[in-house]
Amino acid sequence: xxxxxxxxxxxxFTATYAVGAVGIGAAVWPMIDQMNPDAxxxxxxxxxxxxxxxxxxxxxxxxxxxxxxxxxRRTQEEIAEAKSVKMxxxxxxxxxxxxxxxxxxxxxxxxxxxxxxxxLNDKGDYxxxxxxxxxxxxxxxxxIRKGPAPxxxxxxxxxxxxxxxxxxx
Amino acid sequence: xxxxxQVKIPxxxxxxxGVTFNAISAEKVEYLKTDWSFKGLxxxxxxxxxxxxxxxxxxxxxxxxxxxxxxxRNLAEKGGPEFTQEQAKAIAASFxxxxxxxxxxxxxxxxxxxxxxxxxxxxxxxxxxxxxxxxYPPDMSVLVKARGGGANxxxxxxxxxxxxxxxxxxxxxxxYNKYMYGNKIKMANQLSDGLVEYSDGTKxxxxxxxxxxxxxxxxxxxPHLEARHQMGFKVIVYLIILTVLVxxxxxxxxxxxxxxx
Amino acid sequence: MSDHEYTPxxxxxxxxxxxxxxxxxxxxxxxxxxxxxLNYWWTFGGILTFCLITQIVTGxxxxxxxxxxxxxxxxxxxxxxxxxxxxxxxxxxxxxxxxMFFLAVYIHIFRSLFYGSYKSPREIIWIIGIIIYLxxxxxxxxxxxxxxxxxxxxxxxxxxxxxxxxxxxxxxxVTWLWGGYSVDNPTxxxxxxxxYLIPFLILGLVVLHIWALHVPGNNNPVGIDIKKPSKxxxxxxxxxxxxxxxxxxxxxxxxxxxxxxxxxILGHADNYIEADPLVTPAHIVPEWYLLPFYAILRSVPxxxxxxxxxxxAILILxxxxxxxxSKIRSAVFRPLYKQFYWILVADVLILGYVGAMPAxxxxxxxxxxxxxxxxxxxxxxxxxxxxxEKTLPVPLSIxxxxxxxxxxxxxxxxxxxxxx
Numbered sequence: 001x002x003x004x005x006x007x008x009x010x011x012x013f014t015a016t017y018a019v020g021a022v023g024i025g026a027a028v029w030p031m032i033d034q035m036n037p038d039a040x041x042x043x044x045x046x047x048x049x050x051x052x053x054x055x056x057x058x059x060x061x062x063x064x065x066x067x068x069x070x071x072x073r074r075t076q077e078e079i080a081e082a083k084s085v086k087m088x089x090x091x092x093x094x095x096x097x098x099x100x101x102x103x104x105x106x107x108x109x110x111x112x113x114x115x116x117x118x119x120l121n122d123k124g125d126y127x128x129x130x131x132x133x134x135x136x137x138x139x140x141x142x143x144i145r146k147g148p149a150p151x152x153x154x155x156x157x158x159x160x161x162x163x164x165x166x167x168x169x
Numbered sequence: 170x171x172x173x174x175q176v177k178i179p180x181x182x183x184x185x186x187g188v189t190f191n192a193i194s195a196e197k198v199e200y201l202k203t204d205w206s207f208k209g210l211x212x213x214x215x216x217x218x219x220x221x222x223x224x225x226x227x228x229x230x231x232x233x234x235x236x237x238x239x240x241x242r243n244l245a246e247k248g249g250p251e252f253t254q255e256q257a258k259a260i261a262a263s264f265x266x267x268x269x270x271x272x273x274x275x276x277x278x279x280x281x282x283x284x285x286x287x288x289x290x291x292x293x294x295x296x297x298x299x300x301x302x303x304x305y306p307p308d309m310s311v312l313v314k315a316r317g318g319g320a321n322x323x324x325x326x327x328x329x330x331x332x333x334x335x336x337x338x339x340x341x342x343x344x345y346n347k348y349m350y351g352n353k354i355k356m357a358n359q360l361s362d363g364l365v366e367y368s369d370g371t372k373x374x375x376x377x378x379x380x381x382x383x384x385x386x387x388x389x390x391x392p393h394l395e396a397r398h399q400m401g402f403k404v405i406v407y408l409i410i411l412t413v414l415v416x417x418x419x420x421x422x423x424x425x426x427x428x429x430x
Numbered sequence: 431m432s433d434h435e436y437t438p439x440x441x442x443x444x445x446x447x448x449x450x451x452x453x454x455x456x457x458x459x460x461x462x463x464x465x466x467x468l469n470y471w472w473t474f475g476g477i478l479t480f481c482l483i484t485q486i487v488t489g490x491x492x493x494x495x496x497x498x499x500x501x502x503x504x505x506x507x508x509x510x511x512x513x514x515x516x517x518x519x520x521x522x523x524x525x526x527x528x529x530m531f532f533l534a535v536y537i538h539i540f541r542s543l544f545y546g547s548y549k550s551p552r553e554i555i556w557i558i559g560i561i562i563y564l565x566x567x568x569x570x571x572x573x574x575x576x577x578x579x580x581x582x583x584x585x586x587x588x589x590x591x592x593x594x595x596x597x598x599x600x601x602x603x604v605t606w607l608w609g610g611y612s613v614d615n616p617t618x619x620x621x622x623x624x625x626y627l628i629p630f631l632i633l634g635l636v637v638l639h640i641w642a643l644h645v646p647g648n649n650n651p652v653g654i655d656i657k658k659p660s661k662x663x664x665x666x667x668x669x670x671x672x673x674x675x676x677x678x679x680x681x682x683x684x685x686x687x688x689x690x691x692x693x694x695i696l697g698h699a700d701n702y703i704e705a706d707p708l709v710t711p712a713h714i715v716p717e718w719y720l721l722p723f724y725a726i727l728r729s730v731p732x733x734x735x736x737x738x739x740x741x742x743a744i745l746i747l748x749x750x751x752x753x754x755x756s757k758i759r760s761a762v763f764r765p766l767y768k769q770f771y772w773i774l775v776a777d778v779l780i781l782g783y784v785g786a787m788p789a790x791x792x793x794x795x796x797x798x799x800x801x802x803x804x805x806x807x808x809x810x811x812x813x814x815x816x817x818x819e820k821t822l823p824v825p826l827s828i829x830x831x832x833x834x835x836x837x838x839x840x841x842x843x844x845x846x847x848x849x850x
Contacts, residue, residue, distance in 0.1 A: 012414070012417055012418055012421060013418055015414055016411070016414040016415055016418045019407075019410060019411050019414055020411060020415075023407060023408075023411060026407075030515070030516035030519055030520060031487060031488075031491050031520070033515040033516055034491050034494070034495070034514055034515050034516055034517060034520060035491075035494065036515055038495075038509075038513040038514045038515055038517070039242075039246075039512070039513040039514075039515075040240070040284070040509065040512075040513040041513075043240065043242045043283060043284040044284050050272075210691065238505070238508040238509075238512060239512075243512075307703070308704075310508065311508065311702045314694055314699060314702040315699055315700065315702035315703045316699055317699045319699075350712065390702075392511075392512055393511075393512075393518045397518065397519070397522075397690055397693070398690065398691070400519070400690065401686065401687075401689070401690020401691055402690075404686050404690065405683060405686050405687065405690070408679055408682055408683045408686060409683065411679055412676065412679040412680060412683065415672065415675050415676045415679055416676055418672055419672045419673055419675075419676050422668050422669060422672050423669060423672075423673075426466060426664060426669070
């Protein structure tokens, strides 16, 4: 068998393998993608919450995309406490102003950033939240202060439609 | 290669027979036909027709027929009527949706959102039957696929109202339709020329409205039809290329044997 | 199993293989000596493996979204079709895949019938195959119930009612199958469970089917026993692998055409109407692949005997290795059997056709004649033919039949197909 012939054969086999592999990859993708959120889940974008009956110092928990969202109407002391913390003391430095646009209202996902448990209100060493699963302490701005959680509790996208209604998402 | 096709012929015959079994078992009435844009290898929906069809459905059909598997968001999705996001939002908001329960445990109504399913004309099947002389106006989400004649059947049925032949006695609330199975239908003729006013200036003849609403129903039954046709073409072209490559690889591999023998 | 001892080259390979001889198995599978004159009808074994795996993979993904509840099944299927990413594709592959699976299995069975692959020493392979076929029918039937459309519901009602034909305990069995007094939610959930289970049983049986095949080796179009390995054989890889691959791709083109361009043509429109226990569809027709047996069922005017006839029509196949008395395997050398074979093919197609027609008048008469002939073929024609038929001379080896310029046209044709 001449050398030229061998090359041509190799090219044919390589091309066949390559085209076949592309096809297998393309066929596998739908089987993987079907596990991603479907169109109806993605469409469940926003939740509107009426907060008119919420008194200072109280928290309500609402469900958004299957997760709890804490809405807390903070007292002046809590706001002052949150603002007074020095950035150096924080594990995940973030200003309170950046977390709560309107300082009276703190809106955040009630999910511990450690392994996803729901922290308890008004508990812990920093007057904020305490996660019972592995002992993470959050302050009155929902920032991580002590324990294994790596980051602050996440603030979702939200807006005030009017003074009484918050739209999350 | 010649031999190859000979071998495949009986196989194709069996396949064709398999297919015709179903075709034969379908109704034998000659339906009216029209040039559907969604037929064929590259078939796509006519957006204008889908939007007009939606209008006919909303203004005429939806007072009795539900469409419970379709959401308002679908109206703005690719491959559908492709209303803009804003138009779809406005359409959704024009419907009152029952939601709840609220904090007091009561149901309340609010304007529709994109994620809502199409609002149903009746609360349940029983209510629909009670309001329609015992006949349940079928849900229209998959109606085209649920009828043997498909789009042509729906298209024909809408135009198939006639005076009953002499001697046929129809009960109250029963109408004659030459395309209906058994020719007796409990839905009265709904369409008449100029019944709706199309915003794009298309003349709303019975034929035009039938075509538009049938196109719309085809889409609600097969919302991914366009994606399916496009993907199908790519897949088949790909398979043919790979088949040719494998065929030549096979010839080359088997050529080793022939020299040995 | 293996004809030669395999020793892995690497030290680790040897260590592993001594403990779990997977490498020996792989070597056996790649080197497996296969008759080199196999034609394209032999590629359907590979195609069927592909069908089974496709059904299992798409079935698993569908099961992640499907809800087996009478109130939600239909809606969850619509959810798959509309919202799940590629859900429409996966479902259409699965629903058309069932039809393609049966198309392939019928070709596979009829190939066996033509070339006498069921005969000694391959009876066990054949019987395992019949069991697989029965399980396939059960899986397909239960799968068709899951969307909970009108045909699902009424098909389930009719088929489960077959058991009521059994004297004395029939009614009790039907109630037990249903888990109630009609087909309802308990029936749906158990059908889903079994529909999920059966493919894995089939998978296990397929392993046995192939194992049993690898003991005597493949039959071949000439139907003679061959020495292995020899000039008459080629190693499975790459020769048979590439040939099976080519045939599989041809098959996939047909499959793709159904999925993308006529995905609902093999189903029944009524199954897009949600199940309604108060209204029976105008005529209940099973899926096309069950029609011949449905015709046999309906051609017998007695309830019990109809069911018995239908079951016998399938089970009689298991006795085939003993009903066919001929010493010659391949129909190529059996001129009379070849003709009866094609009559049987036509008979089954006719049964399928009348199975789709209303059971009345001429159709019923045809169904009865075709049913009678079906049993006649297996119970009378085959045993008698084997004793009386004058067969053609059979070559001693494949190579001889290929090179010897046999006067037999079919053998010459096989040579041609080999040259492809």
